[in-house]
Amino acid sequence: MATRQWHRTGEGILRILAYLGMAFALFITIFPIYWLAQNSFKRDIDIFAVPPVWFDFPPTLMHYEAAFIGQPFLIYALNSFLIAVATTIVSLIFGTMAGYALARFEYPGRWRYQISFWILSTRMMPPIATIIPLFIFFNFFNLLNTKLAVVVAYTAFNLPFVTWMMKSYFQDLPPELEESAMVDGDTRWGAFLRIALPLARPGIAATAIFSLILSWNEFLLALILTQTERSVTLPVGISGRVTQYTTHWGEISAAGFLASVPIIVFALIVQKHLVRGLSLGAVKG
Numbered sequence: 001m002a003t004r005q006w007h008r009t010g011e012g013i014l015r016i017l018a019y020l021g022m023a024f025a026l027f028i029t030i031f032p033i034y035w036l037a038q039n040s041f042k043r044d045i046d047i048f049a050v051p052p053v054w055f056d057f058p059p060t061l062m063h064y065e066a067a068f069i070g071q072p073f074l075i076y077a078l079n080s081f082l083i084a085v086a087t088t089i090v091s092l093i094f095g096t097m098a099g100y101a102l103a104r105f106e107y108p109g110r111w112r113y114q115i116s117f118w119i120l121s122t123r124m125m126p127p128i129a130t131i132i133p134l135f136i137f138f139n140f141f142n143l144l145n146t147k148l149a150v151v152v153a154y155t156a157f158n159l160p161f162v163t164w165m166m167k168s169y170f171q172d173l174p175p176e177l178e179e180s181a182m183v184d185g186d187t188r189w190g191a192f193l194r195i196a197l198p199l200a201r202p203g204i205a206a207t208a209i210f211s212l213i214l215s216w217n218e219f220l221l222a223l224i225l226t227q228t229e230r231s232v233t234l235p236v237g238i239s240g241r242v243t244q245y246t247t248h249w250g251e252i253s254a255a256g257f258l259a260s261v262p263i264i265v266f267a268l269i270v271q272k273h274l275v276r277g278l279s280l281g282a283v284k285g
Contacts, residue, residue, distance in 0.1 A: 033257075036253050036256055036257045036260075037257045038054075039249060039250065039253035040063055040250065040253040040254040040256075040257045041057075041059040041061070041063075042057055042059075042060070042250065043058070043060055043062070044249075044250060047249055047250060047253075062250070063250035063251050063253065064254045064258075066248075066250070067251040067254045067255045068254075068255075071237075071241075073234070073237055073238075073255050075229055075230075076233060076234045076236070076238075077258075077259065079147060079231060079233050079234070080216055080235070080259075081262070083147050083151055083154065083215060083222075083233060084154075084212050084215035086147075086151045087151050087154040087155050087158060087211065087215040088158075088208055088215060090151070090155050091155050091158040091159050091161075091162045091211050092162060092208055092211065094159060094162075095158075095159050095163040095165075095166055096162070096166045096197070096204065097192075098119075098159075098163040098167075099163045099164070099165070099168075099169070099170055100166065100167075100170050100196060102115065102116055103167050103170035104175065104178075116164065119160045119164065120164050122160045123157070123160050127153075127157050127220070127221060128221070131221065131224050134153055134221070134224075134225070135224060138152075138153075144227075145225070145226055145227055145228045145231050146230075146231055147230075147231050149225050149226075149231075150221065150225055150226060150233065153221050153225060154214075154215045154218060154221070157214075158214055161207075161210070161211070161214075162207050162211055165203065165206070165207045165210075166200070166203060166204070168203075169200050169202075169203030169204075169207075170196060170200060170203075173196060173199050177195050177196075177199070178192070178195050178196055181194065205270040208270070209263075209266060209270060212263065212266065216259075216263055217235060218233075218235070219236065222235065223239070234259050235259075237255070238252055238256060238259070241255075
């Protein structure tokens with residue numbers, strides 16, 4: 001009887017600790033977003049108030065007006081949107097086909113694993129280490145300060161990640177389904193489009209959102225490759241509010257808060273597929 005009571009007490013303590021850990025993780029995750037949103041509605045005097053003003057302050061839209069009317073942040077946001085969407089689409093198209101080929105086709109010896117490692121090894125190198133050859137390359141083809149240059153650079157670094165992720169998802173799918181389709185007269189390409197691709201939708205959704213986030217948030221490559229208003233991305237545009245003489249924290253908070261909204265909305269739309277996609281294919285290498 002005492003052992004059973006002790007067991008129940010231990011389970012209760014573990015459950016309380018789990019809830020406390022979850023609450024702490026939620027607080028750490030949500031607090032920066034709340035702080036950013038709060039500062040975007042504060043006057044400068046309230047932003048720098050000591051002690052901090054948490055709730056009792058008169059809200060203002062002056063920072064949103066300065067950021068999106070006085071500054072071309074809407075153009076920067078459109079540039080980021082076009083670049084991120086184009087990069088994600090191109091990376092998914094080629095990465096999905098490459099991942100399927102690595103998961104399904106036969107290769108001599110250990111070539112399948114070696115090719116997979118070579119593809120993944122490009123993610124081990126810091127992207128900024130390639131900025132000099134990239135700058136020279138794009139300058140030679142007159143592509144500097146264009147969205148195309150940023151899309152090509154982002155795709156080069158997102159493609160290995162997408163390929164590796166999709167390879168794992170396709171490996172979790174039973175190949176017998178595609179073999180049955182080919183026995184019934186379908187081609188390999190048809191089996192890929194009509195059987196494997198629909199079944200891999202959760203994996204595609206999870207991979208797409210990670211690729212989109214990486215492209216939307218990237219800063220260093222865009223900083224070097226873009227300098228004009230027609231191609232500058234939102235992170236680079238936001239950093240421009242840090243000047244030699246002052247830092248416009250209110251405008252940075254307003255632009256940063258709105259910059260997070262599209263990604264949050266996209267994640268909410270695909271969350272049903274995202275949760276399943278994260279648990280599918282993630283343990284195979």
